[in-house]
Amino acid sequence: MGSTVPNEDVSILVKQLSTIKASNIQDEAARKSLFEAARNATFALETPGDTIQRITHASLQTTMARIASDLALFEILSREDNRVLNTKQLAEITTADEVLLGRLLRYLASVGMIEEVGENQWLGTETTKTLSVPGLRAGIYHNHDMIMPCWQALPKFLADTKYQNPTDPAHCAFQEGHNTEQMAFQWALSVPSRFDNFNLWMAATHEGQNTFLDVYPFEKELCHGLKPETPLFVDVGGGIGQQCLALKQKFPHLSGRVVNQDLPPAIAQALPCEGVEHTVHDFTTKQPIEGARAYYLRNIMHDYPDDKCIIILRLIMDVMDKDSVILIDDMVLPNQGAHWRQTQLDLLVMAGLAAMERTERQWYSMLDAAGLKVKQIYTYTPELRDSIIAAVPR
Numbered sequence: 253m254g255s256t257v258p259n260e261d262v263s264i265l266v267k268q269l270s271t272i273k274a275s276n277i278q279d280e281a282a283r284k285s286l287f288e289a290a291r292n293a294t295f296a297l298e299t300p301g302d303t304i305q306r307i308t309h310a311s312l313q314t315t316m317a318r319i320a321s322d323l324a325l326f327e328i329l330s331r332e333d334n335r336v337l338n339t340k341q342l343a344e345i346t347t348a349d350e351v352l353l354g355r356l357l358r359y360l361a362s363v364g365m366i367e368e369v370g371e372n373q374w375l376g377t378e379t380t381k382t383l384s385v386p387g388l389r390a391g392i393y394h395n396h397d398m399i400m401p402c403w404q405a406l407p408k409f410l411a412d413t414k415y416q417n418p419t420d421p422a423h424c425a426f427q428e429g430h431n432t433e434q435m436a437f438q439w440a441l442s443v444p445s446r447f448d449n450f451n452l453w454m455a456a457t458h459e460g461q462n463t464f465l466d467v468y469p470f471e472k473e474l475c476h477g478l479k480p481e482t483p484l485f486v487d488v489g490g491g492i493g494q495q496c497l498a499l500k501q502k503f504p505h506l507s508g509r510v511v512n513q514d515l516p517p518a519i520a521q522a523l524p525c526e527g528v529e530h531t532v533h534d535f536t537t538k539q540p541i542e543g544a545r546a547y548y549l550r551n552i553m554h555d556y557p558d559d560k561c562i563i564i565l566r567l568i569m570d571v572m573d574k575d576s577v578i579l580i581d582d583m584v585l586p587n588q589g590a591h592w593r594q595t596q597l598d599l600l601v602m603a604g605l606a607a608m609e610r611t612e613r614q615w616y617s618m619l620d621a622a623g624l625k626v627k628q629i630y631t632y633t634p635e636l637r638d639s640i641i642a643a644v645p646r
């Protein structure tokens with residue numbers, strides 16, 4: 253049994269913890285290690301009653317964040333710094349019933365999304381502001397509307413399929429949860445607001461993060477003897493073209509073609525950028541650009557089970573030449589000790605797409621089955637271990 257902690261020491265710890273803020277810690281690695289330690293400490297401090305409350309009510313936070321966003325509460329409370337609003341004022345602005353609103357606000361304050369500074373007095377905090385940022389707000393909608401029904405359906409789906417690893421995107425928890433025959437992307441694309449939320453959320457999750465250009469020696473590896481007509485970079489399933497834009501911004505002087513490929517709805521919303529060709533291409537069909545230096549796929553492979561990844565990769569391998577490389581930009585999970593942010597994304601793509609995030613060993617195995625060999629893996633985010641896997645035909 254560990255030694256007991258005297259009450260005075262507990263008081264000192266409580267005081268220290270209550271003043272800590274992310275913005276006060278300059279070193280990001282230090283902030284992360286403190287965050288993980290504090291998180292583990294809260295688990296260690298729980299009684300069984302605390303544990304069961306935390307786990308069984310986790311999804312309520314998403315639901316309540318969605319309702320608060322519908323009422324624009326986070327936006328309203330973030331609009332003016334340090335302005336306290338009472339329940340009556342908020343009821344007038346939102347037109348929600350005052351008693352109902354009081355109950356919602358009480359919950360939001362009790363889980364740290366807003367602050368309760370007096371009886372029926374509410375204040376926006378840094379967390380409130382975070383929840384009002386458009387891309388993160390879109391994440392609340394995306395996770396509530398698209399993902400939560402999958403979580404609801406997952407236990408029955410896995411039991412019905414005798415706990416086999418899902419590999420059919422047309423028959424996974426997504427179809428059960430949404431009572432649809434559509435696959436996740438079709439479902440998202442069929443209603444503009446769903447697709448907008450998805451795109452905004454995807455962009456927000458990458459914002460301010462390192463990118464592959466921070467670690468991959470692009471010029472050294474790919475840019476020898478370039479001519480203006482050489483296909484330099486093809487972003488396969490590149491969405492609205494953020495990575496092509498980032499590439500052009502980092503290397504404006506490079507000649508060679510930069511091509512973004514995606515389905516029509518994404519191309520219709522593509523970011524205009526001089527020198528970037530936005531083209532409609534379905535990556536389950538023949539790749540139209542032959543002999544590109546790099547075929548880049550960010551967050552594509554993790555949307556598919558192995559057999560579909562292999563089909564997509566072989567269509568690219570068919571048109572590669574001796575100078576071509578496939579650059580897969582996805583998380584590489586460690587073979588042991590994956591981070592909780594990695595494991596939750598793995599289950600998300602499993603429930604929604606019958607897909608998977610792969611451990612390093614699983615990447616090697618899938619790419620080997622496709623006929624590719626890994627040249628090198630370059631990791632550019634510490635927690636999620638987003639990485640570039642540079643691969644060439646064996």
Ligand SMILES: C[S@@+](CC[C@H](N)C(=O)[O-])C[C@H]1O[C@@H](n2cnc3c(N)ncnc32)[C@H](O)[C@@H]1O
Pocket residue numbers: 437454488489490491492494513514515518533534535536549550551552555
């Ligand atoms: C997870 S998003 C990744 C987008 C982009 N690569 C990024 O990292 O920002 C998956 C992308 O694949 C596109 N997509 C899905 N199926 C596709 C297909 N059959 N052909 C081409 N693009 C497809 C989607 O429209 C979406 O933009």
